[in-house]
Amino acid sequence: MVRGSEESSRVSKERAILSATLEELAQTDYGSLTFERVAARAGVNKTTLYRRWETKADLVRAALTSVAEVYRAGPTTGSLRGDLMRIGRATTQFMLSFEGQCILRVRLLERPEPELAAMAKDLQARSLGDISALGRAAVQRGELARESDMMVVSELLGGALYTRLVMKSQPATDAVLSHYVDMLLHGVAKPKKRRAR
Amino acid sequence: MVRGSEESSRVSKERAILSATLEELAQTDYGSLTFERVAARAGVNKTTLYRRWETKADLVRAALTSVAEVYRAGPTTGSLRGDLMRIGRATTQFMLSFEGQCILRVRLLERPEPELAAMAKDLQARSLGDISALGRAAVQRGELARESDMMVVSELLGGALYTRLVMKSQPATDAVLSHYVDMLLHGVAKPKKRRAR
Numbered sequence: 001m002v003r004g005s006e007e008s009s010r011v012s013k014e015r016a017i018l019s020a021t022l023e024e025l026a027q028t029d030y031g032s033l034t035f036e037r038v039a040a041r042a043g044v045n046k047t048t049l050y051r052r053w054e055t056k057a058d059l060v061r062a063a064l065t066s067v068a069e070v071y072r073a074g075p076t077t078g079s080l081r082g083d084l085m086r087i088g089r090a091t092t093q094f095m096l097s098f099e100g101q102c103i104l105r106v107r108l109l110e111r112p113e114p115e116l117a118a119m120a121k122d123l124q125a126r127s128l129g130d131i132s133a134l135g136r137a138a139v140q141r142g143e144l145a146r147e148s149d150m151m152v153v154s155e156l157l158g159g160a161l162y163t164r165l166v167m168k169s170q171p172a173t174d175a176v177l178s179h180y181v182d183m184l185l186h187g188v189a190k191p192k193k194r195r196a197r
Numbered sequence: 198m199v200r201g202s203e204e205s206s207r208v209s210k211e212r213a214i215l216s217a218t219l220e221e222l223a224q225t226d227y228g229s230l231t232f233e234r235v236a237a238r239a240g241v242n243k244t245t246l247y248r249r250w251e252t253k254a255d256l257v258r259a260a261l262t263s264v265a266e267v268y269r270a271g272p273t274t275g276s277l278r279g280d281l282m283r284i285g286r287a288t289t290q291f292m293l294s295f296e297g298q299c300i301l302r303v304r305l306l307e308r309p310e311p312e313l314a315a316m317a318k319d320l321q322a323r324s325l326g327d328i329s330a331l332g333r334a335a336v337q338r339g340e341l342a343r344e345s346d347m348m349v350v351s352e353l354l355g356g357a358l359y360t361r362l363v364m365k366s367q368p369a370t371d372a373v374l375s376h377y378v379d380m381l382l383h384g385v386a387k388p389k390k391r392r393a394r
Contacts, residue, residue, distance in 0.1 A: 080386065107364070142387060149385045152376055159356025160349075167304070179349055187384030188346045189277065190339060 017042045017049060019099060021063040026102035030113045033060070061119050067099045068123050073130040080143040081181060083134045084157065088177040091158055095165045104166060153184050214239045214246060216296060218260040223299035227310045230257070258316050264296045265320050270327040273334040277341060278378060280331045281354065285374040288355055292362045301363060350381050 020042035024033050033056060039046040053059040071094040077083050094100040128151065135150025144150065160180055164170050217239035221230050230253060236243040250256040268291040274280050291297040325348065332347025341347060357377055361367050 145387050156353045156357040159360040160353040163356040185386040189382040
């Protein structure tokens with residue numbers, strides 16, 4: 001009982017530290033981020049951070065990875081439509097979450113700091129790996145012609161959600177997601193009437 | 198001859214002022230933007246600005262409108278595919294232009310200043326009007342089922358280009374645009390084999 005509550009307090013403290021790291025990163029920049037500032041923001045002692053992470057890079061990587069884990073695409077649901085809806089929902093939750101908004105504000109992929117850029121690249125590669133795996137599964141089921149199409153579809157879907165949620169502050173309900181996904185699956189062009197009938 | 202060269206110098210001076218306005222807006226904010234700062238950045242006399250625009254709002258609106266005019270969708274090319282390619286090319290040029298990058302940095306649609314938010318809304322409404330007109334034309338030609346589908350397609354296309362060009366700094370060549378547009382037109386799902394054959 002006591003052991004369990006100690007463990008849950010450790011986990012919630014770690015979560016607070018990683019969240020404070022992202023917030024600090026979004027409000028200052030990688031160069032100015034220090035263990036002192038993160039500790040102050042999380043309301044913990046600096047030594048708590050040093051005990052767990054050796055360098056600033058370790059801390060920031062842990063913060064970014066923890067968020068990426070929560071919102072990653074995961075294994076296939078068994079259908080291309082199901083997978084796209086799940087990607088859409090996970091992307092929506094990510095973009096609306098506090099951590100997601102910090103990461104979007106950091107504009108990770110545009111950063112000039114080599115250490116941070118390398119982390120962003122790692123995370124992107126992992127996410128692309130997940131998407132590829134879903135594409136392979138869809139090809140195997142005969143639902144998709146090329147694995148690489150999955151990448152293009154997820155670019156279109158992710159971009160539309162970014163525009164809608166972040167730039168326009170409009171909601172992305174399941175109905176909106178369904179509309180996007182159906183259009184991506186079947187296209188918007190009206191099928192031409194058959195000539196010979 | 199002299200008249201023509203005076204006219205072209207007036208036009209290029211106006212362009213420099215409007216461009217400096219956007220740059221100033223991107224680097225400070227609407228509240229801190231002044232005629233003095235814009236004039237200094239454009240290398241012109243402050244009175245030149247006062248002669249042409251009465252208020253700060255007039256100046257900023259002129260700057261935003263001039264960019265919107267350059268990159269607006271325009272009348273239909275005669276086919277849905279042609280229109281989508283043109284929207285894609287205009288969006289790409291906008292996002293890669295100096296003025297476009299200033300406007301994207303301003304994050305117009307997220308701004309809290311009511312005066313600026315109202316301008317952004319006006320411009321957005323005009324752009325949506327253009328897109329709707331293209332949608333109507335496509336419906337009339339029998340290429341599209343619903344006018345509103347055009348809005349969803351342009352959200353998907355614009356979002357994908359933003360992700361690609363701005364967030365990932367990857368190029369959007371005509372080949373990439375074609376890939377996006379064909380997927381939006383015809384969908385990614387592999388057509389099911391006919392059952393009875």
